Amino acid sequence: MSAADLHSADLHTVALNPAVDLTVGLSQLVPGEVARARSARHDPGGKGVNVASCLADWGARVAIHGLLGAENAARFEKLFASKGIADRMVRLAEPTRTNIKLLEEGGRTTDVNLPGFSASARDLAAVADSLADVGAGALVAISGSQPPGLEDDASARLAGGLARRGARVMLDVSGAPLRAALALPADAAPFAIKPNRHELEECLGRPLAVRADLVAAARGLLDRGIALVVVSLGTEGAIFVGRDAAVHAAPVALSHGSTVGAGDAMVAGIVSALAEGLTLDRLAQRATAFSVGKLRNAGPHLPERTELRSLASAVPVRPLSAWLAEG
Numbered sequence: 001m002s003a004a005d006l007h008s009a010d011l012h013t014v015a016l017n018p019a020v021d022l023t024v025g026l027s028q029l030v031p032g033e034v035a036r037a038r039s040a041r042h043d044p045g046g047k048g049v050n051v052a053s054c055l056a057d058w059g060a061r062v063a064i065h066g067l068l069g070a071e072n073a074a075r076f077e078k079l080f081a082s083k084g085i086a087d088r089m090v091r092l093a094e095p096t097r098t099n100i101k102l103l104e105e106g107g108r109t110t111d112v113n114l115p116g117f118s119a120s121a122r123d124l125a126a127v128a129d130s131l132a133d134v135g136a137g138a139l140v141a142i143s144g145s146q147p148p149g150l151e152d153d154a155s156a157r158l159a160g161g162l163a164r165r166g167a168r169v170m171l172d173v174s175g176a177p178l179r180a181a182l183a184l185p186a187d188a189a190p191f192a193i194k195p196n197r198h199e200l201e202e203c204l205g206r207p208l209a210v211r212a213d214l215v216a217a218a219r220g221l222l223d224r225g226i227a228l229v230v231v232s233l234g235t236e237g238a239i240f241v242g243r244d245a246a247v248h249a250a251p252v253a254l255s256h257g258s259t260v261g262a263g264d265a266m267v268a269g270i271v272s273a274l275a276e277g278l279t280l281d282r283l284a285q286r287a288t289a290f291s292v293g294k295l296r297n298a299g300p301h302l303p304e305r306t307e308l309r310s311l312a313s314a315v316p317v318r319p320l321s322a323w324l325a326e327g
């Protein structure tokens with residue numbers, strides 16, 4: 001594979017609040033009781049870092065932007081150097097947060113995500129500067145929470161600026177930052193979003209209990225200028241709703257690894273598929289394969305391309321109308 005397969009698209013990710021992921025292996029987590037860890041590992045993480053790492057594993061040339069604590073940057077810098085990721089992150093004096101992942105035998109994971117370093121409007125402006133030369137033809141994934149100190153619309157502002165310069169933005173944020181992004185005018189709207197069911201319900205302020213509700217909500221978002229709405233449904237797969245086509249992808253056999261980062265791998269799959277101009281069917285297969293492939297590896301890493309390709313070809317995809325009719 002060469003980066004040329006990606007139609008020489010310019011790929012970028014943005015991580016405003018990266019994290020060192022401390023994964024603690026336990027036989028069972030019982031709240032309120034002392035737990036004895038069986039293992040512990042530290043990985044550079046955070047959504048934008050994971051997306052960049054998965055894209056690089058696929059063979060894409062990618063640059064990462066955002067904020068990073070200078071004090072414990074070494075783990076991240078090592079990852080970027082080993083995968084050829086261009087490091088355009090702005091350094092802050094405070095360390096990057098450590099998020100705790102309690103992984104029980106059988107794969108159930110409990111996440112304890114910390115707030116992160118505090119950041120200022122000036123720091124956000126520095127990130128915007130690092131993106132100033134990114135415009136038409138570029139694909140930019142902006143993912144994850146925002147650190148304390150930034151306004152709720154920080155990610156939306158970055159996304160809006162990029163969209164107005166002609167970049168396609170894949171936005172994977174939740175809560176107030178997602179609401180701010182959905183309030184952007186159509187010419188500044190993200191190209192794609194990927195909430196899960198809960199994030200979409202929270203953002204729209206209503207339950208989406210049945211399939212028809214989910215599909216209606218996703219279609220409603222297209223009216224706001226978004227071209228592709230992906231709603232991930234965990235073990236039920238995901239729906240991919242575009243302006244001209246809509247499909248459901250079912251998950252292939254799951255393994256027992258930690259689910260941490262599976263959504264980020266899916267975002268990387270979507271971005272790589274957009275860069276390569278895949279059809280919606282193939283995009284849905286690619287996204288699902290990346291997400292399932294990630295479960296097989298600890299840390300922000302994907303399996304080999306041949307394995308990903310064979311996983312993708314096994315992903316059942318059908319028109320959304322068929323999935324709806326069955327529900």
Ligand SMILES: O=P(O)(O)OC[C@H]1O[C@](O)(CO)[C@@H](O)[C@@H]1O
Binds near residue numbers: 017020048
């Ligand atoms: O930015 P958030 O929402 O706090 O999530 C960060 C966590 O999510 C992950 O990126 C997995 O999606 C972890 O690597 C990280 O600890």
